[in-house]
Amino acid sequence: MIGRVVATEMKPSTPHQFLFWTARDAQVGIGSIVRVESPGRRVYGVVTDAFAYSDLATPMDAVYGSDGDPVGAVEPSHRSEIRLFQTAVLRHEPEEPLQAVPLGEVHLASDADVAVALRMDTYTAGEKPTGIPIGLYAAGGLEAPIFVDADFLLGPEAAHLNITGVSGLATKTSAIEFFLTTIFQRFPVHKGRIAALCFNVKGPDLLFLDQPGTLTAEDRRLYDRLGIEPRPFTGARYFAPFKADGVNLNSLRTHPDLNPTEPLVWGLREVLDYAEVLLNRDDVDAKADAFIDFLAERVVGKEFTDEHTGKTFAVRSFAELEGFFRAIFDFLENMGRGAEIWRTHHVATIRKIRNRLGNISTRSKGLVTDDGEVNDLPWGTFQDRSVYVVDVAGLDPLAQDLVFARIVSKLREHLERRDLGVEHIVVFVDELNKYAPQDGQDTYVRKMLLDLSERGRYLGLVLFSAQQFRSQVHKRVVGNAGTSVFGRLDADELSTPGYGILSPAIKAKLAALPKGELMIRHPHFTQPIFLKFPRPAVLSGREGIERFPPEVEVPFEEAVVRRLRALDKGIQGNRIKDLVAGRTTDDVVRALHATIRNRPDDVTAFFIKCLGREVRTRTVAPRTGIAPLKAIDDPYA
Amino acid sequence: MSSRLLFQRVRKELGRDARVVIATAMPPAVEGRPDDYRLAPSRLIEDDQLEIHAVGGAQACDDPMAFLDGTQRIEVVGYVEATPVVAALVAAAVRLRVGGHFTTVARQQRAVLVGRPDVLESLAGTYTGFDPVPLPAEDVLHPLKSLEGAHRLIDIERSRLERDVGWVFRQTSDAWLVVDGVLADSGVWQDDARAIGVSKSHATLPFGGADLERYxxxxxxxxxxxxxxxxWRIAPVRSWGLRLWPHEGHDLFHGLVRVEVAVPAATTAHADLVSRWLLAERAPLSRPDVRWDRLLYGVAAVERHLRAR
Known part of the structure; x- marks a missing residue:
């Protein structure tokens, strides 16, 4: 026993909160879970605030009693002092009739008490338990594993997880990595297959998930206590676009000792399907939509004959699309003054769409190929308990938006058709305040994230998101997160209205929360709970970049060799260099992308075949002129 | 059970007897204890004439120090044939201070029902938890006289409890013990060199004339x-007056206490040392109690403990 419930007329106990007092040295603090025992009733609560005061009537009495000298005053007795704790009720037993908390003995909660208090007993036991350990509650020398309900973390009852915390402590990334570890190891088999797709949006954060990290003995003890094996995501696959040269990867994960990062290359069709991403609020009008639909349905990927010009187009790449636009503009110019309409589309609309599409081709060179060759995520063959990381950290914001929009939309399409390869997919997006801001214009990505957060759980599409400032994220996105996690927060963020329900003491604790500790809200928990979690068993971005520094950007020929060597380590570099020597960059890139996409058994042969026969330049000898007529003696000839 | 509930219960129990008129208040005229104001000239021990000695600065006692006090709660719970029936809860405790922190080491409590002997006899069996204490015959004629008599009996009961808890404490501890009140009325402390009585009451003053003014x-x-x-009634003690706080601007009695120790301990050095200890006991201040100028914090802590239960 550590204390007793106290209630006065001014501060009575209620069904939802009560006060208890303890000895001065009691091992109880903010976030401690306690059990109140009284005959016929047991109440569980979590400490939300703490007070201490003495019998000093006014501060002036202290001055008077010490003759105004706080240092030299002799004070043989310590004033009587109370340690009073305000506690929010977690659960009553019995639940009905719901009554005020009785004046009972207060005990620190044991493992079993924590399970009951947080209603974890309802989903961690039985034939088909759905509990997933997420950390350890620790107070007063006691430790208890905290489980969240998979049905409420990953759907279908509720879903999504949002984590907030100041940057620089690596708490958010570490927590997400740890959560994915526990989910992959403890997600119930009867609920189906699950995978995770993570967008790496800054630096090397998520680029070494397949490499084991350094764990302390304490970390290993925590893993053991949670029943989780500390191991990295060995099957993780990495995707990143090329740089503008089309051969060097736009990623920090390029060290040759690592499993190779796979290029992410999209063509015109992939971009056109998500052209709305490229349009800003002013662009989005019926005319633009109509012309994009026309391009998608009638032109791109098909044979299109323009009856006005009589020309036939086969548009499969940006280059061919540009030729198509050029033909339209030439036609209108030839028609003379006043010709502004082409097949009901105004020339201004056509120019706008051309500019936008051309823009993505230019700004996202490396992601978007001009030649129609595509290398994409393994749609339809996602593997159970696997992580897929798409590195968009080096991409232009417009291209990042395009990547988000297309990948999430494709995930949704496949989950709707039940042909993704897994039944549940966790999508992790960091910097959510950038992609789904509370203020600012309504972008396609924000709408997409809203839709995901509101309807994704029915499909098995689960959003794990993180940001520094929760208050700056769209309310519906964070509001739909069934589970919310909070790391250390700064005072400015804590002063925003969203944190109004937290007591000053909890805010103070959040403002000083050490690394490795979190506060979690989950639908089964009626109050936020503080917990600690071990360091993830994977290499952190910072450590990873030191141990596996990225390759320096190499010349074009060398980069081609490296890309091909990622497919076949036996590739002879000199031969490849000889093959590409003198060939145009576009030809080489096209051949390289085709080889990467097809992953042939004989990489060199396939690359040569794609490269095509070299049309060698031939030196033509200058004509020497007409030979002079033979001289004859006949002067009249 | 709290005293409030205890009194409520006895009123309820007595109320079942049709002869009892339930009461809940004390007549204002007899609130508090009647004091007998008088001068009782004392015999000087230390000097030829009453002198004033500076004791030096406040000095905290480094040894464990205990404080003894008692409380009483008195309520008229009813009348039978115009005679009051008075309920009282008397309690006494010793709290030992070690390292600045108090622990209650001895505590006793007694609930008594004071009334006319024949009334208490006739009510026997109707109430529980109270010990009957009959009023003397001379106190039963006038209701207010009865209340005064009840007060006196309850005072005696409290003094008895204080002696008892002091004795119990002394069986297990030889710590310094500050007793709220005088030592001279009790046979327990006459030879106890580590007992210190601190009297806040000046109903009886030890000097008259010029010495009184000096005092x-x-x-x-x-x-x-x-x-x-x-x-002194049981055994002689040694005593001296001590000013804890300046009286200027307040009252002549402000901050004035009378200290008592057993005869064997009464040396000049001991009087100075004890005085310095008591000066140190001014802090922490025992406000908001109105007697804060004379009420030591340790004694107040005992009172607060007893009243809280």
Whole structure:
């Protein structure tokens, strides 16, 4: 026993909160879970605030009693002092009739008490338990594993997880990595297959998930206590676009000792399907939509004959699309003054769409190929308990938006058709305040994230998101997160209205929360709970970049060799260099992308075949002129 | 059970007897204890005439120090044939201070029902938890006289409890013990060199005439010569006046206490040392109690403990 419930007329106990007092040295603090025992009733609560005061009537009495000298005053007795704790009720037993908390003995909660208090007993036991350990509650020398309900973390009852915390402590990334570890190891088999797709949006954060990290003995003890094996995501696959040269990867994960990062290359069709991403609020009008639909349905990927010009187009790449636009503009110019309409589309609309599409081709060179060759995520063959990381950290914001929009939309399409390869997919997006801001214009990505957060759980599409400032994220996105996690927060963020329900003491604790500790809200928990979690068993971005520094950007020929060597380590570099020597960059890139996409058994042969026969330049000898007529003696000839 | 509930219960129990008129208040005329104001000239022990001695600065006692006090709660719970029936809860406790923190080491409590002997006899069996204490025959004629008599009996009961808990404490501890009140009325402390009585009451003053003026204008941080009070009943003690706080601007009695120790302990050095200890006991201040100028914090802590239960 550590204390007793106290209630006065001014501060009575209620069904939802009560006060208890303890000895001065009691091992109880903010976030401690306690059990109140009284005959016929047991109440569980979590400490939300703490007070201490003495019998000093006014501060002036202290001055008077010490003759105004706080240092030299002799004070043989310590004033009587109370340690009073305000506690929010977690659960009553019995639940009905719901009554005020009785004046009972207060005990620190044991493992079993924590399970009951947080209603974890309802989903961690039985034939088909759905509990997933997420950390350890620790107070007063006691430790208890905290489980969240998979049905409420990953759907279908509720879903999504949002984590907030100041940057620089690596708490958010570490927590997400740890959560994915526990989910992959403890997600119930009867609920189906699950995978995770993570967008790496800054630096090397998520680029070494397949490499084991350094764990302390304490970390290993925590893993053991949670029943989780500390191991990295060995099957993780990495995707990143090329740089503008089309051969060097736009990623920090390029060290040759690592499993190779796979290029992410999209063509015109992939971009056109998500052209709305490229349009800003002013662009989005019926005319633009109509012309994009026309391009998608009638032109791109098909044979299109323009009856006005009589020309036939086969548009499969940006280059061919540009030729198509050029033909339209030439036609209108030839028609003379006043010709502004082409097949009901105004020339201004056509120019706008051309500019936008051309823009993505230019700004996202490396992601978007001009030649129609595509290398994409393994749609339809996602593997159970696997992580897929798409590195968009080096991409232009417009291209990042395009990547988000297309990948999430494709995930949704496949989950709707039940042909993704897994039944549940966790999508992790960091910097959510950038992609789904509370203020600012309504972008396609924000709408997409809203839709995901509101309807994704029915499909098995689960959003794990993180940001520094929760208050700056769209309310519906964070509001739909069934589970919310909070790391250390700064005072400015804590002063925003969203944190109004937290007591000053909890805010103070959040403002000083050490690394490795979190506060979690989950639908089964009626109050936020503080917990600690071990360091993830994977290499952190910072450590990873030191141990596996990225390759320096190499010349074009060398980069081609490296890309091909990622497919076949036996590739002879000199031969490849000889093959590409003198060939145009576009030809080489096209051949390289085709080889990467097809992953042939004989990489060199396939690359040569794609490269095509070299049309060698031939030196033509200058004509020497007409030979002079033979001289004859006949002067009249 | 709290005293409030205890009194409520006894009223309910007595109310079942049709002869009892339930009451809930004390008649204002007899609130508090009647004091007998008088002068009782004392015999000087230390000096030839009453002198004033500076005791030095406040000095905290480093040894564990205990404090003894008692409380009483008195309520008229009813009347039978115009005679009051008075319920009282008396309690006494010793709290030991070690390292600045208090622990209650001895505590006793007794609930008594005071009334006319024949009334208490006739009510026997109707109430529980209270011990009957009959009023003397001379106190039963006038209801207010009965209340005064009840007060006196309850005072005696409280003093008895204080003696008992002091005795119990002394069986297990030889720590310094500060007793709220006088030592001279109790046979327990006559040879106890580590008992210190601190009397806040000045109903009986130890001097008259010029000595009284000297006594009542004692400067702050000074004591009088040691004397033997004339008021001892069980055994003689040694005593001196001590000014804890300046009286200027307040009242002659402000901050003035009378200290008692057993005869064997009454040396000049001991009087000075004890005085310095008591000066140190001014802090922490025992406000908001109105007697804060004379009420030591340790004694107040005992009172607060008893009243809280």
């Amino acid at each position: 009542l204008t004692l400067p702050s941080g000074h004591r009088t010569s040691v004397f033997e009070p004339a008021t």
